[in-house]
Amino acid sequence: MRYLILLIFLGLCTPVVADVDPNDHTEARAFVKAAVLEQVEGHALSASTRDLLLSADDEGHPLSFIPDCPICLGVQDALRELEVGPDDEGLAAGLSAEKASTRTSSLARLVRQAVQAKLATIDDMQQRIEMAEKLKAGSEEGQRQLARYQSRKVEAYKMMWSCLMCDAAAKES
Amino acid sequence: MPNRNSLLLLFLALVTQQAFATPEFSRRYNVKSCNTCHTVVPKLNERGYDFWARGYRPDPELNLERESTFPLSVWLAGRADHRIAKTSVDPKTFFNKVELIAGDSIGDSLNYFVEWRALSLEMNSDGSLNDRSGRFEDLWMSWMIDDRWTLTAGQFRPLQQIEPGRKISVSQPAIFNSSLPGRDDGNKRLTSLRSFSTGSRSPGVSLGYQSILGESAADGLFHNVTVMFPGEISLPLTREARIAASNELETATKGVVLETYYRRGMNSIGVHGFVGDNRWMASLVGEYNVDDVYFLGGVGLDHVDGKNDILRSSLGVEYLPQFEDSSWRPGVGFRVDAVEGLKPAYVPYLVLGAPNDGNVNSLLQLEYNGQSKNERLRLDFSIFF
Numbered sequence: 001m002r003y004l005i006l007l008i009f010l011g012l013c014t015p016v017v018a019d020v021d022p023n024d025h026t027e028a029r030a031f032v033k034a035a036v037l038e039q040v041e042g043h044a045l046s047a048s049t050r051d052l053l054l055s056a057d058d059e060g061h062p063l064s065f066i067p068d069c070p071i072c073l074g075v076q077d078a079l080r081e082l083e084v085g086p087d088d089e090g091l092a093a094g095l096s097a098e099k100a101s102t103r104t105s106s107l108a109r110l111v112r113q114a115v116q117a118k119l120a121t122i123d124d125m126q127q128r129i130e131m132a133e134k135l136k137a138g139s140e141e142g143q144r145q146l147a148r149y150q151s152r153k154v155e156a157y158k159m160m161w162s163c164l165m166c167d168a169a170a171k172e173s
Numbered sequence: 174m175p176n177r178n179s180l181l182l183l184f185l186a187l188v189t190q191q192a193f194a195t196p197e198f199s200r201r202y203n204v205k206s207c208n209t210c211h212t213v214v215p216k217l218n219e220r221g222y223d224f225w226a227r228g229y230r231p232d233p234e235l236n237l238e239r240e241s242t243f244p245l246s247v248w249l250a251g252r253a254d255h256r257i258a259k260t261s262v263d264p265k266t267f268f269n270k271v272e273l274i275a276g277d278s279i280g281d282s283l284n285y286f287v288e289w290r291a292l293s294l295e296m297n298s299d300g301s302l303n304d305r306s307g308r309f310e311d312l313w314m315s316w317m318i319d320d321r322w323t324l325t326a327g328q329f330r331p332l333q334q335i336e337p338g339r340k341i342s343v344s345q346p347a348i349f350n351s352s353l354p355g356r357d358d359g360n361k362r363l364t365s366l367r368s369f370s371t372g373s374r375s376p377g378v379s380l381g382y383q384s385i386l387g388e389s390a391a392d393g394l395f396h397n398v399t400v401m402f403p404g405e406i407s408l409p410l411t412r413e414a415r416i417a418a419s420n421e422l423e424t425a426t427k428g429v430v431l432e433t434y435y436r437r438g439m440n441s442i443g444v445h446g447f448v449g450d451n452r453w454m455a456s457l458v459g460e461y462n463v464d465d466v467y468f469l470g471g472v473g474l475d476h477v478d479g480k481n482d483i484l485r486s487s488l489g490v491e492y493l494p495q496f497e498d499s500s501w502r503p504g505v506g507f508r509v510d511a512v513e514g515l516k517p518a519y520v521p522y523l524v525l526g527a528p529n530d531g532n533v534n535s536l537l538q539l540e541y542n543g544q545s546k547n548e549r550l551r552l553d554f555s556i557f558f
Binding site for chain 2: 099101102104105108109143147148150151152153158159160161162164167
């Protein structure tokens with residue numbers, strides 16, 4: 001019996017081999033950045049709203065994003081590149097809420113729409129599938145990063161269930 | 174028999190990796206890891222407490238989408254039990270648990286939890302097995318009347334501050350093992366069901382009120398009043414279970430449980446008590462967390478008219494490290510249980526949960542009970558999917 005228990009235990013712990021190289025997330029990051037920028041083309045954010053979205057805790061952990069998550073990094077790249085001006089009402093109204101969780105979920109909605117729209121512009125089905133796989137690998141990396149920061153007991157992430165940006169990016173892919 | 178059971182366990186472990194192999198809640202909200210809500214399954218972390226306190230709903234601000242899923246989880250367990258002090262009792266290895274679990278929220282204010290043990294075996298002190306297969310453990314529905322009031326009815330454990338069933342040790346701390354005997358009219362089964370223990374389930378109705386709200390839904394000051402009834406809801410599956418786990422319910426109440434506790438994060442302190450005919454008990458319980466170390470302490474007094482009062486206490490510590498690059502969750506714990514009139518029990522235990530990937534999980538628990546003349550070693554292996 002004890003050998004069978006050991007065998008079962010080892011069987012359960014067999015690692016799952018990823019189909020996509022998890023170290024290559026550059027394209028996913030660039031894709032998310034481009035998708036978000038296209039989605040908000042013509043919109044503007046005030047410097048204060050942008051700072052709020054990119055705000056971090058005392059130790060430098062971003063409040064609305066997971067550090068080192070390729071999907072989150074893509075969104076942050078886009079925000080930094082957004083035109084600064086008077087707040088666009090439609091965009092700012094959804095994003096500039098007081099609570100970090102509300103801001104994050106608003107951004108996640110934006111990312112989902114942006115990724116969906118950008119993927120739809122890829123005519124070649126094979127290329128679309130490959131890009132979707134890269135986004136999925138990026139989102140899995142993001143979830144790993146979240147688990148890593150949660151195991152460090154970083155306050156900003158202690159109540160997060162998952163990386164909402166990752167969920168949003170992988171949802172439509 | 175062990176061989177046949179072992180093969181069944183092996184088969185289930187292998188097929189469930191390809192099948193619907195995910196506990197219900199993680200499937201429903203597409204959660205990637207058991208550790209989202211648990212330190213080591215089944216012990217909850219802060220996110221787990223928050224989800225539980227919202228009636229099995231995630232924080233609405235997270236906008237997590239519900240996925241349709243098969244509304245059932247399964248918990249299989251085998252046990253090796255060695256009563257070291259009793260040389261007349263041979264060590265035994267047996268399947269002790271096949272459990273079907275379902276729980277969910279309904280609409281904005283209802284939630285339920287059902288835990289049915291299709292196989293329920295425990296080793297008696299003489300080495301025989303007590304078969305109670307087919308009994309329900311939890312079977313309740315809760316109505317969150319507003320953000321402060323909650324009404325629960327069904328069969329459940331009365332304590333809210335610390336649910337003894339979410340322990341990672343094999344045995345329950347003595348602080349939850351008070352046993353106030355019930356009225357004896359010659360029926361052993363009914364006498365047993367009339368007894369009261371904070372760690373045992375009974376049919377009942379509970380009204381909860383939260384007087385101070387906190388940052389998380391599980392944080393704050395809570396008050397609960399629970400009326401318990403002697404009984405057990407059961408669908409006994411074997412001849413033995415039709416006697417040892419017969420479906421019973423008495424309308425005369427067992428007594429009332431009162432509880433008040435304050436929780437903040439993983440720390441809590443509370444008092445609870447039970448008042449029934451010619452008997453009462455009261456306990457003070459607290460838990461405290463620093464990094465990966467979790468403390469539990471409690472002291473309680475049991476009173477039965479005409480008998481000496483019994484003082485109970487438990488003091489325990491658990492170290493449950495979380496590793497950055499591994500989802501394996503090992504743990505080590507040590508507890509001292511003291512019950513007046515008995516030798517103290519020193520209970521070291523080891524646990525290992527893996528792979529915690531949200532699809533399937535297993536849990537290995539090894540516990541030694543170092544109570545003089547009652548030494549016992551137990552190894553439990555569980556699979557959840």
